[in-house]
Amino acid sequence: MTTSPLLDAYRLTEEPKWHPTGEEVAQFTAAYSVRLPVMLKGPTGCGKTRFVEHMASRLDRPLVTVSCHEDMTASDLVGRYLLGPDGTIWQDGPLTLAVRHGGICYLDEIVEARQDTTVIIHALTDDRRILPLEKKGELVRAHPDFQLVISYNPGYQSVLKDLKESTKQRFCALDFDYPVAEIETSIVASEADIPTSTAAVLVKIGEKSRNLRGQGLSEGASTRMLIHTGRLMQQGLTLPEACRLAMITPITDDPDMRAALEAAVDACS
Amino acid sequence: MTTSPLLDAYRLTEEPKWHPTGEEVAQFTAAYSVRLPVMLKGPTGCGKTRFVEHMASRLDRPLVTVSCHEDMTASDLVGRYLLGPDGTIWQDGPLTLAVRHGGICYLDEIVEARQDTTVIIHALTDDRRILPLEKKGELVRAHPDFQLVISYNPGYQSVLKDLKESTKQRFCALDFDYPVAEIETSIVASEADIPTSTAAVLVKIGEKSRNLRGQGLSEGASTRMLIHTGRLMQQGLTLPEACRLAMITPITDDPDMRAALEAAVDACS
Amino acid sequence: MTTSPLLDAYRLTEEPKWHPTGEEVAQFTAAYSVRLPVMLKGPTGCGKTRFVEHMASRLDRPLVTVSCHEDMTASDLVGRYLLGPDGTIWQDGPLTLAVRHGGICYLDEIVEARQDTTVIIHALTDDRRILPLEKKGELVRAHPDFQLVISYNPGYQSVLKDLKESTKQRFCALDFDYPVAEIETSIVASEADIPTSTAAVLVKIGEKSRNLRGQGLSEGASTRMLIHTGRLMQQGLTLPEACRLAMITPITDDPDMRAALEAAVDACS
Amino acid sequence: MTTSPLLDAYRLTEEPKWHPTGEEVAQFTAAYSVRLPVMLKGPTGCGKTRFVEHMASRLDRPLVTVSCHEDMTASDLVGRYLLGPDGTIWQDGPLTLAVRHGGICYLDEIVEARQDTTVIIHALTDDRRILPLEKKGELVRAHPDFQLVISYNPGYQSVLKDLKESTKQRFCALDFDYPVAEIETSIVASEADIPTSTAAVLVKIGEKSRNLRGQGLSEGASTRMLIHTGRLMQQGLTLPEACRLAMITPITDDPDMRAALEAAVDACS
Amino acid sequence: MTTSPLLDAYRLTEEPKWHPTGEEVAQFTAAYSVRLPVMLKGPTGCGKTRFVEHMASRLDRPLVTVSCHEDMTASDLVGRYLLGPDGTIWQDGPLTLAVRHGGICYLDEIVEARQDTTVIIHALTDDRRILPLEKKGELVRAHPDFQLVISYNPGYQSVLKDLKESTKQRFCALDFDYPVAEIETSIVASEADIPTSTAAVLVKIGEKSRNLRGQGLSEGASTRMLIHTGRLMQQGLTLPEACRLAMITPITDDPDMRAALEAAVDACS
């Protein structure tokens, strides 16, 4: 496939590794074939962003990623007028770029954004596949290769901040979770460049921290944190030192929780 | 009928199919004949947008659709000044375009918008049929073919966010709901390009999910979701796999609700 | 009387009919003679806007109508600077137009607007009759023919959103309500172009709906809705069908209220 | 005294009549002699604005009146940059005009304004007598003739919206109230151009309405309303008709209060 | 010492008198010697502003005073871009002026300002002594003579509106209160140009009013109010008349408080 050079900066230069844990690759491919919008559900740091990068690379599409936040407006996605030497000129936003030139647009944690952001995608996610640029008075018909992907962390949503039913129903959805121990060990070993045996110890510690969820910790250590710990050990820090730096101190200040996590480290080392 | 070329982009290129479920086509036609504003009431994904597209096509009018949201202001509808090489120039918004050149303007989920948006339509929806562009100091008299249509989801309204009585009384209203099984089956079969027998199974599952409304689900699967499921089956996914992807995972994370929906799928497949 | 051509667009092209229900025409005329600001009080759709249009036409004055809303600011009324080829230029808002050139300015539902809007009229409504354009540094002395009219719906006001005493005391006030049956029948018959007998039936139904106010309906059917119903019958809809479309479905979704209104229709037809 | 021609528009063309009710003229004059800022306290429509106009005329000073409101900002008082053909140019606001060229600036109901408005006057109301134009980087030293006057309605203030102690202490204050019957009668007779006997009746009705304060009325009829009533009688309305229009309907919708007020009218006519 | 001519307008033309009540002059001088930021604490109108003016004059430094308020932003202090004939130009705000050219910057009632205003001073008040102009991308290193002074009224602070601990800890602090009777008498006599005996009476009345604090008065009469009263007496008003105008009416509307204050005046005159 070919795409406009405007999206070249958004092409991934190397295919990010992905360790499949089920049928997610085939299912995403099926959804892409019929251009069904996809919602990725799962906790922090379990690999949703990595997966969409992997799929974009595999499907040979540029990937436009937008981290949503509560001050984001529709204009940040769609575009705005700027003042040039001959008056105002229009500049496409990241979503419009992807819609117009056929990229995959990934809206990370879309519920964080303001309502206007979620409504803007309605006409894109039904049979019309159009993006109305109301400020410009233009209707952009989506490029045949365009697809929309969003992420959603079920543990975070509250009554006040949730997707509207009429938005949810426009997507098909894939569940994600931390990988099983064997796979996580091989991910940590290869990403942090440490021996498998060391990685296995870190994964065991990570699992123990996840068991503390709901007992004082709002989340356990993610796969990402295990990789960080491994990398610090590569720089010569000891296991307890690296765990404290990259896995314990960042997530809790509660003395009891810290003691429990330190004990878990001691038990494994 | 003829219209200004400015609305050409808003002409539907092909007439969207509509499966009538009552007298709605005749009633909308009567309201259009006397240019009475119309309010379409009903749940998410039951076909309100599709119906207004069908009627616009049938009446040979361009259709300007605006998805309303809580950050939308009157200027987004009416227009604004932009800075050009010779100073500010006025640009008509989507509503003004339709008013001036004789299109149908469809304001989807208007209660989501800010108050100024609903008040702006008052002078358009009584005998005056004018749109005051206060920022421009212009009174636009509506083109004889102009009509206003809005949608309204009764299940969503709260005391804080509802149309004012003085707005409601300016509209006549049509009720919408999901189609009866036979009609829905034929819609799903034709839209997803799957055998009628498969479509009938999907419709049965959809009905079961709608029965769970109020018991833990805020809404059941819409007709749109059934079509999505069918399309994924067309790509080779199995019925349970496609149902999980397009019908179950998107709408609930509750383990009990998920089990109930999976059971409904098993019972039908 | 003559007025500036700038107000020509605001002249009514034909005098709107008015069916007097008391001394309101003489009283408004007296108030206009001494240029006393007038407040029109009454429920939605009972004819306040129509009355002020009738009086403006009768007094041969242009009428500048502004529908107020909660996002309206003083600048929307008074005017603002726009950027032209030689820098900023001032553009009069609708109120300033009327003040400067001698029109009647009608601020519909002024309590909806922000406080700055109501304060801006203070110097206009006492002996000074001036409008300070603070942003422009200009004091506009009102044209001798200028008059201010506002509307006010007592049923809507809350403690949080009401006119300040110091504002109310600047106006004289006229009460409005739905017309008596005989007059309302003749209005509906003439406006909807239907036989008097049919109009009488609609008025009876309207009265029944108004009796349900406070028992589950926040307002009954207005005169405007009765006219809408008549017009749909003119297009061939049956009485129950037209009533459902234009009188019942728009104002309630409560099954009991709908049944009560349908029964009222059946009893009258 | 002479003043800059920039303030000419703010000179009163004729001296407004003032009926003294105490030593207020001498006291205001003493305060002006030492340029002490003055606060006028009292209920709506009792003549505070008229008094400051009278004094400005008597002291031969231009008067810049600003009606404060909750959306007013410091820039509205002090001035702002506008875009001209050669870039931004500074435009003095009404307060700066008076400070620079020696007028009396009257800030009506200053507590309505935002906090920045009240703080801006601090350096003007102590020994420094300077107005810092922070946006312009200029310190304006007040013209020797400049004086600041503010009004304050004690009945309106709440805990949330009151002058700060550090602001109050910068002013001396004069109390105002409705004039005694004899004086009020002569004011109403002369302003409305009606016989003294009729004016006396209106004043009696006004007093009865003021006695209802706190019993269901938030304020009684002001002197201004009595004058309005008289003017309508001059146009041929009867006493009860004029009272209803200009004194009763504007201030209450409560049937009991209306009956009490109508009874007061009947008893006096 | 010499300073940039840009600060000339901020030089005090005559040294304001100061009646020391303790070691405050020596202590401020010590703090200035090591350029320690100073916080002046105390009630309204007790002389904090006067003291900082005196010290600036004594230390021969220009004084840039800014009255803070809740709508003040960091840009109001630091500076902003303005549009000139050749595009945007930067204009230093009052704080930047003092930092760059070596003045004393006095932020009066800084807690009133928004948070960004207090954070902007952090890098100025530790060893770095820099002011980052983030909008301009410039780091201004403070002139060796620059010093920061803020005022703080402990009686006003609430939990919601207080300086952050990390701000407080950057300052040394001096307490202020009303001067003792003898000193206050001499201040009032010299400032109002009245005999010492009269000033002594006013000081006695002022002390009585301060004793009513907490019993219905939020603050008693400040030294400033006593001076105002004296000045009005200089214009020929009697003691009770002047006290009512400048000391009683401004601070309370409560009849009991007013009676208590009038009694205090009677007892002293």
Added chain:
Amino acid sequence: MTTSPLLDAYRLTEEPKWHPTGEEVAQFTAAYSVRLPVMLKGPTGCGKTRFVEHMASRLDRPLVTVSCHEDMTASDLVGRYLLGPDGTIWQDGPLTLAVRHGGICYLDEIVEARQDTTVIIHALTDDRRILPLEKKGELVRAHPDFQLVISYNPGYQSVLKDLKESTKQRFCALDFDYPVAEIETSIVASEADIPTSTAAVLVKIGEKSRNLRGQGLSEGASTRMLIHTGRLMQQGLTLPEACRLAMITPITDDPDMRAALEAAVDACS
């Protein structure tokens, strides 16, 4: 290492002294080697800013420090368009400067900033190491030497204002606290240029004040305040006088707390 001259202003001219209290220097160096983002945790004034300055100097990197506050937006960090003679030009914000040219960016008290500020750093703190300039449509890939450091005061965080889990998990973290007595004494002695014996007395007083935390003081005297006190003594103030000025008056107005602190001073002097 070499860096762009654009960051020259951000190079530290002399290496700030640092008294190590553990392995923090080695641990920070390890984190920097793998470019892991670092979070510094600890109370006000305990040396976090000093530590990051020391490390930047030691690693020979420019340091861009940003004090975050609740009005800070993503644009303040990332950059914005300014209007130049030929239309808008882009200006990099402090974060973009560091990302593009390889500095260390230190975001002080990042939780104070608005959500969009924390989300902007997500793509910078995982394997992508990119900064999307959404307004400019540019993806900035981080310079190999770039590193991100943030500070975090656990005592301040509330439920409403805390880092999101998905942000915390991207950092490794170092704990900071006030140094032990011996080290703190040597810091105070050298920074304030006073004898060690005097410094030891100040440290003892500081420790007593920290013991009052939670008993009426929200924080005790920081190391910074002890240095301030020492500097004032260098200017000739007595120990009690200097303590009152720089350690007691700034942090409390409570008479009991003040008495307790004065007693602590007396006991030590």
